[in-house]
Amino acid sequence: MSYREIAENPEAAVKKLASGDKLIASRIISLIEQNDSCIPRVMAYVEKCLGKAHVVGFAGVPGVGKSTLIGQVIGEYRSRGKRVGVLCIDPSSPVSGGAVLGDRIRMQQYAVDDSVFVRSFASRSALGGISRATIDSIKVLDACGYDVILIEGVGAGQLDVKPLEFSHTGVVVLSPVSGDLVQMIKAGLVELGHVVVVNKADDPNADLMVMYVEEAIRMRPTRSLWEPKVIKTIATEGVGVKELVDLIEEHRQFLVENNLMGECLERMRRFEVHELVMHNLVSMFENEYAHNPEVKEILDEVGRGEISVHRAVEAITDILLNRIRHR
Ligand SMILES: Nc1nc2c(ncn2[C@@H]2O[C@H](COP(=O)(O)OP(=O)(O)OP(=O)(O)O)[C@@H](O)[C@H]2O)c(=O)[nH]1
Ligand SMILES: [Mg+2]
Structure with missing residues:
Protein backbone atom coordinates (compact mmCIF):
# COMPACT_ATOMS: atom_id res chain seq x y z
CA MET A 1 0.00 0.00 0.00
CA SER A 2 1.23 3.48 -0.83
CA TYR A 3 1.19 6.40 1.60
CA ARG A 4 -1.89 7.73 -0.16
CA GLU A 5 -3.70 4.43 0.07
CA ILE A 6 -2.95 4.27 3.81
CA ALA A 7 -4.39 7.77 4.28
CA GLU A 8 -7.44 6.95 2.16
CA ASN A 9 -8.18 3.60 3.72
CA PRO A 10 -6.77 3.40 7.24
CA GLU A 11 -8.93 0.41 8.16
CA ALA A 12 -7.49 -1.73 5.36
CA ALA A 13 -3.99 -0.46 6.16
CA VAL A 14 -4.25 -1.51 9.80
CA LYS A 15 -5.68 -4.88 8.79
CA LYS A 16 -2.57 -5.41 6.69
CA LEU A 17 -0.42 -4.12 9.54
CA ALA A 18 -1.99 -6.63 11.92
CA SER A 19 -1.00 -9.43 9.54
CA GLY A 20 2.64 -8.59 10.36
CA ASP A 21 3.55 -6.48 7.34
CA LYS A 22 6.87 -4.74 8.14
CA LEU A 23 6.71 -2.38 5.14
CA ILE A 24 3.35 -1.01 6.14
CA ALA A 25 4.55 -0.56 9.74
CA SER A 26 7.46 1.43 8.39
CA ARG A 27 5.20 3.59 6.22
CA ILE A 28 2.74 4.30 9.02
CA ILE A 29 5.64 5.29 11.30
CA SER A 30 6.91 7.68 8.61
CA LEU A 31 3.45 9.24 8.44
CA ILE A 32 3.53 9.55 12.23
CA GLU A 33 6.89 11.31 12.06
CA GLN A 34 5.55 13.76 9.49
CA ASN A 35 2.52 14.31 11.69
CA ASP A 36 0.30 13.50 8.72
CA SER A 37 -3.37 14.42 9.05
CA CYS A 38 -4.43 10.78 8.55
CA ILE A 39 -2.70 9.65 11.76
CA PRO A 40 -5.56 10.13 14.23
CA ARG A 41 -7.77 7.95 12.00
CA VAL A 42 -5.04 5.31 11.55
CA MET A 43 -4.29 5.25 15.29
CA ALA A 44 -7.95 4.73 16.12
CA TYR A 45 -7.76 1.36 14.31
CA VAL A 46 -4.28 0.58 15.66
CA GLU A 47 -5.54 1.03 19.22
CA LYS A 48 -7.97 -1.83 18.67
CA CYS A 49 -5.12 -4.30 18.12
CA ASN A 258 0.48 -11.49 39.13
CA ASN A 259 -1.98 -10.06 36.64
CA LEU A 260 0.05 -6.87 36.40
CA MET A 261 0.23 -6.51 32.61
CA GLY A 262 -3.13 -4.71 32.65
CA GLU A 263 -1.92 -2.42 35.41
CA CYS A 264 1.13 -1.55 33.31
CA LEU A 265 -1.07 -0.69 30.37
CA GLU A 266 -3.18 1.52 32.58
CA ARG A 267 -0.06 3.28 33.89
CA MET A 268 1.21 3.78 30.34
CA ARG A 269 -2.12 5.25 29.21
CA ARG A 270 -2.16 7.65 32.17
CA PHE A 271 1.43 8.57 31.45
CA GLU A 272 0.65 9.21 27.80
CA VAL A 273 -2.27 11.48 28.65
CA HIS A 274 -0.10 13.35 31.17
CA GLU A 275 2.65 13.85 28.58
CA LEU A 276 0.25 15.08 25.93
CA VAL A 277 -1.65 17.42 28.22
CA MET A 278 1.65 18.94 29.39
CA HIS A 279 2.82 19.19 25.80
CA ASN A 280 -0.38 20.98 24.78
CA LEU A 281 -0.18 23.38 27.70
CA VAL A 282 3.47 24.20 27.16
CA SER A 283 2.97 24.86 23.45
CA MET A 284 -0.09 27.01 24.14
CA PHE A 285 1.77 29.08 26.72
CA GLU A 286 4.92 29.34 24.63
CA ASN A 287 2.95 30.52 21.66
CA GLU A 288 1.16 33.12 23.73
CA TYR A 289 4.42 34.17 25.40
CA ALA A 290 6.11 34.66 22.06
CA HIS A 291 3.34 36.70 20.42
CA ASN A 292 1.42 38.55 23.11
CA PRO A 293 2.05 42.36 22.85
CA GLU A 294 1.46 42.91 26.59
CA VAL A 295 4.10 40.30 27.42
CA LYS A 296 6.47 42.02 25.04
CA GLU A 297 5.86 45.34 26.73
CA ILE A 298 6.62 43.92 30.19
CA LEU A 299 9.76 42.25 28.88
CA ASP A 300 10.89 45.62 27.49
CA GLU A 301 10.23 47.26 30.86
CA VAL A 302 12.12 44.61 32.77
CA GLY A 303 14.92 44.88 30.24
CA ARG A 304 15.19 48.62 30.89
CA GLY A 305 15.18 47.94 34.62
CA GLU A 306 11.88 49.77 35.16
CA ILE A 307 10.24 46.85 36.98
CA SER A 308 11.69 43.94 38.94
CA VAL A 309 12.03 40.45 37.54
CA HIS A 310 9.65 39.09 40.18
CA ARG A 311 7.02 41.66 39.30
CA ALA A 312 7.41 40.82 35.61
CA VAL A 313 7.04 37.08 36.28
CA GLU A 314 3.83 37.65 38.21
CA ALA A 315 2.38 40.00 35.62
CA ILE A 316 3.24 37.76 32.67
CA THR A 317 1.91 34.65 34.43
CA ASP A 318 -1.40 36.47 35.01
CA ILE A 319 -1.60 37.60 31.41
CA LEU A 320 -0.89 34.10 30.07
CA LEU A 321 -3.39 32.40 32.38
CA ASN A 322 -6.05 34.91 31.42
CA ARG A 323 -5.42 34.61 27.71
CA ILE A 324 -5.47 30.81 27.79
CA ARG A 325 -8.63 30.78 29.90
CA HIS A 326 -10.46 32.98 27.42
CA ARG A 327 -9.45 31.23 24.27
N1 LIG B 1 35.03 -2.18 27.08
C1 LIG B 1 33.74 -2.19 26.78
N2 LIG B 1 33.25 -1.28 25.91
C2 LIG B 1 31.93 -1.31 25.62
C3 LIG B 1 31.07 -2.27 26.20
N3 LIG B 1 29.81 -2.04 25.72
C4 LIG B 1 29.89 -0.97 24.90
N4 LIG B 1 31.17 -0.53 24.82
C5 LIG B 1 31.68 0.61 24.03
O1 LIG B 1 31.20 1.82 24.58
C6 LIG B 1 30.97 2.78 23.55
C7 LIG B 1 29.56 3.32 23.64
O2 LIG B 1 28.64 2.30 23.36
P1 LIG B 1 27.15 2.58 22.87
O3 LIG B 1 26.50 1.26 22.73
O4 LIG B 1 27.15 3.49 21.69
O5 LIG B 1 26.60 3.37 24.11
P2 LIG B 1 25.15 4.11 24.25
O6 LIG B 1 24.78 3.98 25.67
O7 LIG B 1 24.22 3.57 23.24
O8 LIG B 1 25.52 5.60 23.93
P3 LIG B 1 24.52 6.79 23.50
O9 LIG B 1 23.58 6.25 22.46
O10 LIG B 1 25.42 7.85 22.99
O11 LIG B 1 23.80 7.21 24.75
C8 LIG B 1 31.24 2.06 22.23
O12 LIG B 1 32.53 2.39 21.82
C9 LIG B 1 31.16 0.59 22.61
O13 LIG B 1 31.95 -0.22 21.78
C10 LIG B 1 31.63 -3.24 27.10
O14 LIG B 1 30.94 -4.11 27.65
N5 LIG B 1 32.96 -3.14 27.35
MG1 LIG C 1 23.08 4.56 21.73
Missing part, protein backbone atom coordinates in the same frame (compact mmCIF):
# COMPACT_ATOMS: atom_id res chain seq x y z
CA LEU A 50 -2.94 -3.64 21.16
CA GLY A 51 -1.74 -5.40 24.25
CA LYS A 52 0.37 -8.30 23.02
CA ALA A 53 3.86 -6.82 22.93
CA HIS A 54 6.28 -6.70 25.83
CA VAL A 55 7.80 -3.21 25.97
CA VAL A 56 11.31 -3.04 27.43
CA GLY A 57 12.91 0.36 28.06
CA PHE A 58 16.67 0.88 28.36
CA ALA A 59 17.95 3.95 30.19
CA GLY A 60 21.47 5.03 31.06
CA VAL A 61 23.92 7.84 30.56
CA PRO A 62 25.40 8.37 27.06
CA GLY A 63 28.14 5.96 26.15
CA VAL A 64 27.31 3.36 28.76
CA GLY A 65 26.66 0.79 26.04
CA LYS A 66 22.87 0.80 25.56
CA SER A 67 22.98 0.44 21.77
CA THR A 68 25.64 -2.27 21.86
CA LEU A 69 23.63 -4.15 24.46
CA ILE A 70 20.38 -3.79 22.54
CA GLY A 71 22.13 -5.09 19.42
CA GLN A 72 23.04 -8.24 21.38
CA VAL A 73 19.60 -8.54 22.96
CA ILE A 74 18.03 -8.50 19.49
CA GLY A 75 20.22 -11.46 18.52
CA GLU A 76 19.28 -13.38 21.67
CA TYR A 77 15.55 -12.81 21.11
CA ARG A 78 15.86 -13.83 17.46
CA SER A 79 17.52 -17.08 18.51
CA ARG A 80 14.44 -17.64 20.70
CA GLY A 81 12.18 -17.15 17.69
CA LYS A 82 10.79 -13.78 18.77
CA ARG A 83 10.02 -10.83 16.51
CA VAL A 84 11.77 -7.72 17.83
CA GLY A 85 11.03 -4.02 17.32
CA VAL A 86 13.61 -1.42 18.34
CA LEU A 87 12.96 2.30 18.71
CA CYS A 88 15.95 4.52 19.42
CA ILE A 89 15.34 8.01 20.64
CA ASP A 90 18.23 9.95 19.17
CA PRO A 91 19.82 12.69 21.11
CA SER A 92 19.19 15.80 19.04
CA SER A 93 22.07 17.64 20.61
CA PRO A 94 24.98 18.08 18.21
CA VAL A 95 27.37 16.98 20.97
CA SER A 96 26.24 13.39 21.01
CA GLY A 97 24.89 13.48 17.45
CA GLY A 98 27.67 11.17 16.30
CA ALA A 99 26.23 8.30 18.25
CA VAL A 100 23.14 8.26 16.09
CA LEU A 101 25.05 7.11 13.08
CA GLY A 102 26.81 4.52 15.20
CA ASP A 103 23.50 3.12 16.38
CA ARG A 104 22.26 2.75 12.83
CA ILE A 105 25.42 1.08 11.65
CA ARG A 106 25.48 -1.37 14.55
CA MET A 107 21.90 -2.37 13.99
CA GLN A 108 22.05 -2.38 10.19
CA GLN A 109 22.75 -6.10 10.02
CA TYR A 110 19.05 -6.59 10.78
CA ALA A 111 17.82 -4.43 7.90
CA VAL A 112 17.03 -7.50 5.82
CA ASP A 113 15.52 -9.53 8.65
CA ASP A 114 11.73 -9.27 8.44
CA SER A 115 11.39 -10.16 12.10
CA VAL A 116 13.44 -7.19 13.28
CA PHE A 117 12.30 -3.60 12.96
CA VAL A 118 14.69 -0.77 13.88
CA ARG A 119 13.90 2.95 13.77
CA SER A 120 15.49 6.06 15.27
CA PHE A 121 13.65 9.19 16.29
CA ALA A 122 14.87 12.66 16.91
CA SER A 123 14.19 13.70 20.47
CA ARG A 124 13.63 17.29 19.40
CA SER A 125 10.15 18.29 20.45
CA ALA A 126 10.22 15.29 22.70
CA LEU A 127 8.89 15.40 26.19
CA GLY A 128 11.77 14.34 28.33
CA GLY A 129 13.01 12.04 25.64
CA ILE A 130 9.88 10.22 24.64
CA SER A 131 7.86 11.89 21.97
CA ARG A 132 4.36 11.48 20.70
CA ALA A 133 5.91 9.80 17.64
CA THR A 134 7.65 7.20 19.78
CA ILE A 135 4.54 6.38 21.77
CA ASP A 136 2.45 5.96 18.62
CA SER A 137 5.20 3.89 17.01
CA ILE A 138 5.28 1.51 19.97
CA LYS A 139 1.59 0.95 19.34
CA VAL A 140 2.13 0.38 15.62
CA LEU A 141 4.80 -2.26 16.30
CA ASP A 142 2.57 -3.91 18.91
CA ALA A 143 -0.28 -4.06 16.39
CA CYS A 144 2.15 -5.46 13.81
CA GLY A 145 2.81 -8.47 16.03
CA TYR A 146 6.30 -7.68 17.33
CA ASP A 147 6.67 -9.77 20.48
CA VAL A 148 9.21 -7.53 22.15
CA ILE A 149 9.74 -3.80 21.67
CA LEU A 150 13.05 -2.42 22.92
CA ILE A 151 13.31 1.31 23.50
CA GLU A 152 16.63 3.07 23.79
CA GLY A 153 16.25 6.38 25.59
CA VAL A 154 18.48 9.39 25.50
CA GLY A 155 20.52 9.99 28.56
CA ALA A 156 21.86 13.37 27.52
CA GLY A 157 23.00 15.35 30.53
CA GLN A 158 21.12 13.48 33.15
CA LEU A 159 19.43 10.15 33.27
CA ASP A 160 16.20 10.07 31.42
CA VAL A 161 13.58 7.92 33.04
CA LYS A 162 10.71 8.49 30.64
CA PRO A 163 11.37 5.39 28.51
CA LEU A 164 11.11 3.34 31.67
CA GLU A 165 7.74 4.80 32.56
CA PHE A 166 6.43 3.76 29.20
CA SER A 167 7.67 0.19 29.52
CA HIS A 168 6.55 -3.02 31.11
CA THR A 169 10.11 -3.80 32.03
CA GLY A 170 12.74 -1.17 32.76
CA VAL A 171 16.41 -1.92 32.25
CA VAL A 172 18.85 0.55 33.79
CA VAL A 173 22.32 0.37 32.30
CA LEU A 174 25.35 1.50 34.31
CA SER A 175 29.04 1.06 33.86
CA PRO A 176 31.71 0.64 36.50
CA VAL A 177 33.52 3.69 35.16
CA SER A 178 30.65 6.08 34.79
CA GLY A 179 30.39 6.77 38.52
CA ASP A 180 26.74 7.54 38.00
CA LEU A 181 25.34 5.53 40.86
CA VAL A 182 24.59 8.64 42.90
CA GLN A 183 22.76 10.12 39.94
CA MET A 184 20.88 6.89 39.51
CA ILE A 185 19.74 6.84 43.12
CA LYS A 186 18.76 10.50 42.94
CA ALA A 187 16.65 9.87 39.87
CA GLY A 188 14.93 7.02 41.71
CA LEU A 189 16.12 4.57 39.12
CA VAL A 190 16.50 1.76 41.58
CA GLU A 191 12.73 2.07 41.87
CA LEU A 192 12.13 2.20 38.14
CA GLY A 193 14.66 -0.35 36.94
CA HIS A 194 13.43 -3.90 37.17
CA VAL A 195 16.78 -5.08 35.94
CA VAL A 196 19.99 -3.16 36.59
CA VAL A 197 22.84 -3.95 34.22
CA VAL A 198 26.44 -3.23 35.10
CA ASN A 199 27.86 -3.18 31.58
CA LYS A 200 31.57 -2.96 30.66
CA ALA A 201 32.21 -5.73 33.16
CA ASP A 202 35.62 -6.14 31.52
CA ASP A 203 36.53 -3.25 33.85
CA PRO A 204 38.05 -4.44 37.14
CA ASN A 205 35.66 -2.22 39.16
CA ALA A 206 32.58 -4.07 37.94
CA ASP A 207 32.16 -6.25 41.04
CA LEU A 208 32.39 -3.22 43.29
CA MET A 209 29.70 -1.49 41.26
CA VAL A 210 27.46 -4.57 41.52
CA MET A 211 27.92 -4.46 45.29
CA TYR A 212 26.97 -0.77 45.43
CA VAL A 213 23.87 -1.36 43.33
CA GLU A 214 22.78 -4.32 45.45
CA GLU A 215 23.24 -2.16 48.52
CA ALA A 216 21.16 0.63 46.93
CA ILE A 217 18.43 -1.89 46.18
CA ARG A 218 18.44 -3.14 49.77
CA MET A 219 18.26 0.43 51.07
CA ARG A 220 15.47 1.61 48.79
CA PRO A 221 12.75 3.42 50.71
CA THR A 222 9.74 1.73 49.14
CA ARG A 223 9.20 -1.98 48.82
CA SER A 224 7.72 -3.62 45.78
CA LEU A 225 6.71 -7.16 45.01
CA TRP A 226 9.46 -7.39 42.43
CA GLU A 227 12.98 -7.20 43.79
CA PRO A 228 15.19 -5.49 41.17
CA LYS A 229 17.84 -7.82 39.79
CA VAL A 230 21.46 -6.90 39.09
CA ILE A 231 23.54 -8.42 36.32
CA LYS A 232 26.99 -7.89 34.78
CA THR A 233 27.47 -7.79 31.01
CA ILE A 234 30.20 -7.16 28.47
CA ALA A 235 28.03 -5.97 25.60
CA THR A 236 30.86 -5.84 23.08
CA GLU A 237 31.51 -9.55 23.58
CA GLY A 238 27.96 -10.70 24.24
CA VAL A 239 28.87 -11.83 27.76
CA GLY A 240 25.85 -11.99 30.10
CA VAL A 241 23.35 -11.25 27.33
CA LYS A 242 21.54 -14.57 27.56
CA GLU A 243 21.22 -14.11 31.33
CA LEU A 244 19.96 -10.55 30.81
CA VAL A 245 17.22 -11.74 28.46
CA ASP A 246 16.38 -14.50 30.96
CA LEU A 247 15.86 -11.81 33.63
CA ILE A 248 13.76 -9.63 31.31
CA GLU A 249 11.62 -12.69 30.56
CA GLU A 250 11.44 -13.55 34.26
CA HIS A 251 10.04 -10.07 34.91
CA ARG A 252 7.49 -10.47 32.13
CA GLN A 253 6.45 -13.81 33.61
CA PHE A 254 6.14 -12.14 37.01
CA LEU A 255 3.83 -9.48 35.52
CA VAL A 256 1.69 -12.11 33.81
CA GLU A 257 1.45 -14.37 36.87
